[in-house]
Amino acid sequence: MPNDDQLPPSTPLPPMSLAGVRVLDLSRVLAGPWCTQTLADLGADVVKVERPGNGDDTRSWGPPYLKDDQGADTAEAAYYLGANRNKRSIAIDIANPAGQDLIRRFARGADVLVENFKVGDLARYGLDAATLMAENPGLVVCSITGFGQTGPYRERAGYDYAVQGLGGLMSVTGERDDLPGGGPQKVGVAVADLFTGLYSAVAILAALRHRDATGQGQRIDMALLDTQIAMLANLGANYLCTGRAPGRMGNAHQNIVPYQTFEASDGYLILAVGNDGQFAKFCEIAGRPDWAQDPRFARNADRVRHRDLLVPQIAAVLKTRPRQDWLGQFEAAHVPCGAINDLAEAFADPQVQSRDMTVAMPHPLTEQLRLVASPLKLSVTPVAYRRAPPLLGEHTRELLAEIGCDAQQIDTLLHEGVVG
Known part of the structure; x- marks a missing residue:
């Protein structure tokens, strides 16, 4: 054995902006997971809570699915993989009182909780913001819904496609009505979800800065419809200045020619x-x-x-x-x-490649999982790719041990179906 002074020096990991921040992620599908993946990329420890058996809905939103090293489809949909790296997964039955107790225990040690349940649903389980913040006054609770916690639509389920229509985006997207192919058209990616995820991350960072200065947590009420209205940007300003609703312009610009x-x-x-x-x-x-x-x-x-x-x-x-x-x-x-460009041409573009906009990560089901990289380029605290998108319940035992459960208690919880 060589002496310690003969061992090659270890390479220290670069500092991360959100190192030490614990995020309890009760969200699923896209807006919430996009928010928490952004936080995770910046160094937060994100604990993704999923339903035993099925997990996040997007795990099954395929094809395409991840292929294993033999080229066979796995159960991991590409959709899910694109929004859940750098997280740890635990499967908890939130309808079970013992499962609710586990979530409260995690929340007591968390800095942030992100959830996208329907308005009032978490209160049925004793997991609403008021209850959790009574035990952890510094907790930042970010609720993401289609229409927010107030207003006549607050109890409606919210989906990106419907919000693109309701919020006016489809009225300005697509070919002009007087030309062939004119008519309502959605954007090719779920922009209301993605923008809401990013706005939520911004709000969380602002709330954490306030919490660090005062010790006071707060609630964040994020809505897809609010975000959709805000992201109309210059088109919304055009309407408010003139009283005239802009229409579809195809590939042309409302305010600039050519x-x-x-x-x-x-x-x-x-x-x-x-x-x-x-x-x-x-x-x-x-x-x-x-x-x-x-x-x-x-x-x-x-x-x-x-x-x-x-x-x-x-x-x-x-x-x-x-x-x-x-x-x-x-x-x-x-x-x-x-x-x-199509996507093949875009990813092959030398500028995209020089900016390292893809990343390869080892995954339990394949030696190399390719993902779209983060666009955040920080000079001192860069993004780090620490964990592949987790398998369902991959970290259940590890995370239960961190909140004080011993091996026998963990076995009992698994046997009773409280966790998976």
Whole structure:
């Protein structure tokens, strides 16, 4: 055996922003798990509480499923894997009084609790915010629902798709109503869920800063519909300033021209001219410097008013040459533009690869699980990929031991079906 001073030095793990923060995660599907995965990526210890037997609904939302090392499908859906890394899983029957007692014990040692039960459901189990905060006054409780804890819709179940419709997003997404293919269209990913998860993480961090300064926890009331209304951003401001509801514009922009897709001779490209200087550069490349001098087109406000006259002329010019010719010239002149990639092309893009936007992690069912990486780039406290998305109840014994259960008590809880 070598002496200690002969052993290679261990590589210390970099510090993490949320190291030491314990999050009790009673959420499922997407908005809540997206929030807690963000916290976990930043170093929080996230304990994911799931139903014995089935677990998070998204475990079965497939195909596709994770394949094992022999190429066979496992029971782990890709949907679930995308929102649950860096967590530990314990399966607890919340309807069982003994299970409720376990959750209260976990909550007493937690900094944050995230849940997305229907309004009032946790009170039936004695696990509502008021009860838990009476035992742990510094606890931050974040409740995520479709419509919030107040208002006439508070008892409705909330789903991203329905909220995209109710909250106005589908009225501004998709092709114009007067063109082929026009009509309501949802966004291709569950943006109301994802935005709510991110807003929830921001609110939790703010509440933790207050708690650290004062010792006082608080409740956070997050709603998908609220978030959907907020994320309308400039379109919501357009309506409030004018009283006129904007409609669908397809790939065009409500407030900027030219800012949309155009067809080149061999495919589509994006042109995103954001100011008048960029428009003048574009006009030079397009061989139409006169457009930049035309009082109908010289300023963005004029281009917006005369888009139906200008856009067809731009389309005719851009269709005369291949898209790579255009993109090369536009990029050299700093005229904002871009290709339109599918996901295979996006992940193969050299910029995406250089930014390390995929990560490979060992998983109990396969040697290498590839996941989309976190976009958070912190210079001192970087994101760390510590745990693959857990199997259902993978850490049940470990976590019960941490709250003081001995081996015999754990065996009894497993035998009685309180935990799984």
